[in-house]
């Protein structure tokens with residue numbers, strides 16, 4: 001494995017206070033993830049998988065502990081710097097696709113590029129390339145409601161990779177898909193790590209999906225058990 | 227795609243709601259403009275150059291009490307007066323009308339000519355009217371409204387005078403603040419009423435604005451402690467006296483305006499919060515993709531502001547066009563004359579629409595700013 005881990009999770013804890021009781025979502029979690037790994041997070045419902053993913057991706061903050069991505073301590077960034085960091089470093093794929101319904105596939109993919117300095121022409125080229133990579137080069141001008149679930153999720157993957165981030169996080173990306181669409185999506189995620197060298201972290205309940213990863217982490221009650 | 231295109235697509239995603247919002251803002255703005263114009267019409271009397279030169283002297287007790295005709299020579303002796311004429315309101319009903327919206331005044335045509343200088347004769351001849359004891363001088367608006375021409379007869383039924391009038395149109399004037407009234411010989415009225423030796427009011431013209439106040443004072447003084455004390459005031463002050471009657475109406479209109487604005491704010495606020503609430507999840511996704519709090523703030527503000535301003539433009543423009551190009555005198559039976567939608571009114575209504583756009587978006591924008599990505603992602607579609 002490469003010398004420097006791309007993601008370093010150090011003694012991470014997350015507590016939720018509900019009334020008088022504290023709920024421990026993450027309990028002193030530490031883990032290193034190497035570049036181009038395809039890490040699968042598994043575990044029972046409520047074990048803290050999503051919480052860990054959110055904190056690594058910079059959309060949630062830990063109660064204590066640190067997350068370093070390429071040496072940057074994500075928890076120390078201001079709200080505004082964190083947003084910019086997410087735009088450059090992280091691509092998101094969600095269980096329910098989360099595309100903007102009034103925008104076409106190409107426009108959805110272009111969204112994160114509106115925050116970059118790219119001009120219109122280079123944006124268009126990158127969008128085209130990203131959609132071709134997920135096999136939707138011919139569906140640029142379809143709106144989400146004109147696409148199947150599997151196609152929508154592939155548009156979402158194109159949106160996640162169009163900014164060329166180092167990290168792609170996916171929370172149950174196949175949870176809403178049939179077997180065929182699911183394996184298409186998993187193939188793409190796998191090739192992103194094996195061919196494009198992206199680090200992919202995916203949460204799933206499906207043991208078959210877990211087989212696509214290069215490493216599995218099992219969470220239970222907020223702790224990594226395997 | 228540009229950021230602007232993105233905002234536009236968002237604003238128009240629910241076309242029906244966008245149209246309903248625009249229409250409700252448009253209708254309310256039009257209502258606002260109309261009410262403000264009405265208020266102005268009722269409280270700001272029409273003004274003409276001569277209005278501060280012309281003086282009306284009426285019975286101090288009330289406008290309804292007549293004055294003795296023999297006061298004339300005493301008034302004529304007051305220095306600084308160019309001319310004086312009796313000026314008596316007849317209050318008749320035209321032909322078969324139940325309500326007549328223009329007034330008929332009995333005057334002495336010769337001195338009256340230098341009082342009505344604002345409105346030159348445009349048809350017929352003033353001299354012909356002076357010569358014809360049963361002739362009349364008619365305003366151009368009334369001519370047009372009843373499709374009359376010089377030489378026609380006009381008949382009026384007396385209401386508080388026990389006599390009728392049958393007058394021949396000898397001349398037409400145009401260019402005064404109110405081109406509806408008609409004038410006829412006071413001598414005719416005297417004759418028909420058995421020469422009671424009274425007039426309604428005196429209408430006089432001062433030499434200059436400088437002497438007008440002194441003339442007013444002197445007229446009042448001349449008849450102090452007589453059986454018919456007089457109250458003289460400039461035509462402008464006289465009009466303002468009428469206007470004060472409208473004071474309460476004016477407050478009422480302002481109250482209605484407030485209600486209109488308040489309702490409008492409620493509509494706009496609820497529309498924008500609905501529009502944003504159903505998009506909470508999408509906005510959370512945008513945040514995850516790297517959009518800043520201020521970007522989302524801007525998207526929402528631009529959308530709310532855009533809808534309000536378009537609605538305002540439609541409503542204000544529509545109201546302006548409607549009141550400018552329609553015949554308000556005709557529509558209101560002459561109750562309203564000018565009904566001018568002034569730039570000030572347009573500006574105020576536009577300001578209301580703009581502020582509305584900001585006010586309606588600020589709440590939703592703040593709640594989106596506060597929302598964490600994780601929270602937002604959990605909301606259901």
Ligand SMILES: Nc1ncnc2c1ncn2[C@@H]1O[C@H](COP(=O)(O)OP(=O)(O)OP(=O)(O)O)[C@@H](O)[C@H]1O
Nearest residue numbers: 016018023024025044045046047048049050051052
């Ligand atoms: N906003 C919150 N307030 C209180 N408790 C929370 C909150 N979010 C998560 N939790 C709790 O934190 C724990 C971990 O939640 P998390 O969503 O990470 O679980 P998960 O492993 O992703 O579960 P699932 O497989 O059902 O998605 C759970 O016990 C959950 O109830």
Ligand SMILES: [Mg+2]
Nearest residue numbers: 049050051171
């Ligand atoms: Mg989860």
